[in-house]
Amino acid sequence: MVLPNMAKKKVVAADKTTEEKIKEAARTVFMKKGYAATRTRDIAEEAGLNLALLNYYFRSKEKLFEIVMMEKMQKLFGIIAPILNDNTTTLEKKAELAADTYIHMLSENPDLPIFVLSEIRNNPERFASKVQAGKLIQDSHFVKQIKEKRPDMNPLHFMTSFLALIVFPFIAKPVLQDAANLSPKAFNAMMEERKALIPLWFKALMKAK
Amino acid sequence: MVLPNMAKKKVVAADKTTEEKIKEAARTVFMKKGYAATRTRDIAEEAGLNLALLNYYFRSKEKLFEIVMMEKMQKLFGIIAPILNDNTTTLEKKAELAADTYIHMLSENPDLPIFVLSEIRNNPERFASKVQAGKLIQDSHFVKQIKEKRPDMNPLHFMTSFLALIVFPFIAKPVLQDAANLSPKAFNAMMEERKALIPLWFKALMKAK
DNA sequence: CAAAAAATTAATCATTTGATTAAATCTTTT
């Protein structure tokens, strides 16, 4: 087999390369159905391309998935790192910025957390290790500030609760929408409200004894 | 095809019926791998039974899955209903009892939330509607008490946050354990601590303005 | 006990699925 000539990939703004079309389709389909339920034919169809091109460009379904998965993990875990690691901001400010940034991103990618977390669960040995979350949870400036304010507690409790308040609504979205008869618009409106509420709650949480 | 004689199912305590063996194996395998990644052969092997028995007793993989899924949804959503609907307890007491009961159950079934929520996401039209969570979220005594204490806010915010604090750690378990270098024992110890912390936090959350 | 019914098994089917191949088309280089 002749591998595709990557050097030629001078992307003309107008139309995407075949490789990129496949990746985009893969993102869409993997995201929607998960790895196991996705057929390579689904991806080819979504991309409007011949099935064989998938193997021509990416060798296998698994290799293609790994690329998509790494992107998604980066998106899910990478976005708050710079905020929580900023040495120049207060704890309160970090909570505000992180809630705002994260909820904004998740509103545009509501399926991201459930996708990543369930694929990690289906293959923990493969993916859990590649999560950069470790640094965040162990030696971020955010954690340092939590320790200072509450030296009596395991800071992981607060980190977990903070993320829970932000991320959980998106994971439970189908259930919440169904149970509360929420339109997608109403759901998004609530998430907007939480951008301001969560920092407030986090502060209250940190004080509570 | 002759359907199995259900009338004969007088379960002798000692050994389980074939039907129950299949169901148990199905619970185990579906739970571990999800619907799409599960092979009927995996279930038959897990049960130590001939593959054809699966179709003999349950007609199809999908029918068997539906039974397991309903059980799991009942377990996930059913357990707090009586607590949150008890007209005789205070809001604080409900928070205590619900946190304790739910964390206790989830510690023994840590994969339950991610399993149910991701299968609902893969088939929302089919399952989301069958969730009994609607009543809880709309007209439980718990929600009524929240409304009384905070008439200025959408009670769904507090309900969501309360559930988030309880359930999210189990959903994020693989990531948290990996990122914080937690042993399974240490994880469980933290969840034990949260039984007392969450009611405290919930109270603080309710007050925060 | 013997006939009938139920449960179990091994073998097989028809589809689906990830992947490959060889030929055809398009693009770049010489």
Next chain:
DNA sequence: AAAAGATTTAATCAAATGATTAATTTTTTG
């Protein structure tokens, strides 16, 4: 413009998979 190289296509393969069948064994019933 010919040759070489890259990309795309239709056809096909082998393995996996959900399901069925027909025969066999076990259990229940009269």
